[in-house]
Amino acid sequence: MAQQTVDTFEGLLARGERIEPGDPMPEAYRSALVRQMAQHAHSEVIGMQPEGAWIGRAPSLRRKAVLLAKVQDEAGHGLYLYAACETLGAQRAELTRLLLAGAQKYSSIFAYPTPSYADVGTIGWLVDGAAIVNQVPLCRTSFGPYARAMVRVCKEESFHQRQGFELLWTMMQGTDVQRALVQESVDRFWWPALMMFGPPDADSAHSAQSMAWGIKRHGNDELRQRFVDMTVPQAEALGVTLPDPDLRWNPERGSHDFGEPDWAEFREVLAGRGPCSTERLAHRQRAHDDGAWVREAARAYAEKSSRVHADTSTIPASVVEPVETRRVAERLTTRSEEKR
């Protein structure tokens, strides 16, 4: 009896089932996924910087905690996504090397500067808002680890958008100067936020194949439209103007018409020639280089410890130290010495 012994890639996709790391898959699918997930991970990690620069200057202690928790989440998102890449055998260290070498990209939006504290709010509202529109469909993407990472990311991301909107809304209740800061920030971020959905579908290099493989679920233009329709009433509630003279409600389409982003600028930024591209990679490179001795030390320490575990009897006493040190550390884990 001729039996089909494995679920085929195409069969699983056709049934709408998830592809899992051990499944057979075309090499092109694997590499497209690693490319997209790594780019996504890099975006989260690079994306810590534009807002991270304001943690130290947050104007209230509550905002400082909120912003720190938010930027921390982005480190977490990067981590979840690198972990998803690892299920396909792509190591975090190697992907980081590719990012720093300019061989892998990150989202164009993070190459823009953040000269004002209002940018913290605008990034939450518009940039994270756009990210959510992009990412919610990815919770159903065809690759299991990616979809699961995105569920976690989207959960956390909704806090990001809310805190951003709330910051802007609060600033709009403040002084004239604060209101002007909000409008100025929205003016700068509106078009770059629209570019986050990628070029028009007709010009998108990877879109069609990604849709066929179920990695992407919706076209760039559809998601961009969804974002605009979602955001316009929020801008009205906020009392800010969106900087697009062509933006108006189209009753026939039941949607907003809007102008065309500057795609030449988008291509420049994507090619690594955005206003802050050099600075972003330099920051990452510096952190990576400064941390090298720590990563190396921890590896060396782990190796000593595992040698001890392997066979303590033949190892000289000086190397047995890690076991002893661990015991001291365990004692410190007791909640408190003094229980009354």
Next chain:
Amino acid sequence: MNDQPHTDEWAVYEVFVRSRRGLNHVHVGSVHAPDPALALRHARDVYTRRNEGVSLWVVPAAAITASDPGEKEALFEPSADKVFRHPTAYQVPEGVSHL
């Protein structure tokens, strides 16, 4: 899972969280760490920031033995026709309860 430890980085540990008492530990993701003790702390700092857990396990990813998707039929299909293992396979006269 990563079968081979990469010389460039710390080992990968898979993380399991018990969200509350009475439930199983559930796989939530992974962390990098130099050893199990720090893996536990990293898992705490990464995966339980929003009150998600009351207990954690970390397991070296390399220590997990996984079934091969290619053996799926041999491993799992033989159980598919054993309908008699399920209570719904048995008829009970009307009016008889607590069965």
Next chain:
Amino acid sequence: MSLLDDGWAFGAEFADPLASLDTSIPDGVDGALLAAYALGLADDALVAAQRMTWWCSRAPELELDLAWANVALDLLGQARPLLVRAATAEPALVPALPAGSPIPAEDALAFFREPAGFRNHRLVEGADADFAQAVVRLLLLSTTRLAVFERLRHSRDQVLAGVAAKGVPELAYHRDLAAQWFLVLAGGTEESRRRTVAAVAALWPLHVEALETHAVEVAAARAGVGADPADVREQVAAVLGPLLETAGVVPPPSGRARPAATGRDGAHTAEFAPLLDEMQSVARAHPMGRW
């Protein structure tokens, strides 16, 4: 978004144990003394957190970006109610703002005081020269602060007792995390060991200074609201001694003469004013601002 509800959920219970505390000043306690004491504890946490946030996007590995941010968030969470305690116990401490300013007392204290008005230990105000200093500074801070907070749980002041009760498990974790990394760095490579030894040498005098008794602390201890650092010295030594010994790190001799004035007197290092300049810049540009 029912899709997101499948499989994973946030924890549901977020309780604020400080919400229902009795904020009245205990009988017979001088409000100004209580405020001065609370301010020292608040500023230690605030300034330490401010320094730690620098690591977020600069840590040696993503896991450590997250870990250090968690510690900083805990410390910010300790600083805020302590600042409020200081403000309610002695309203005169709060810097004056233009009439009608919506800025709350905790932020007025954090963002509108001059450097000399801060009472934090000098241990927490320096920038970390490297990750070894970050680890050693956290180890020293958390060990002393934990020992103090364990005593403060029994403070006659309900706010201090509440902050301490919530802070003890936080600090126990900070100390544990720092101790783990201390052992790793001390026992890792030659370079990491050299850096760890250097960090201990650099920070130890400031650690000794943080265990010195200040008049405010003596008075607060006597009034039953505070703890005298002199009383926790032994406990701190009993934790750090074996740890350093196991790591093979010898602290420098602590025979140095006590400086005439310390951070608790408002005397700070040259690094402190620039730290405040950065931290306070946006808030000070908007004295009528809403955030």
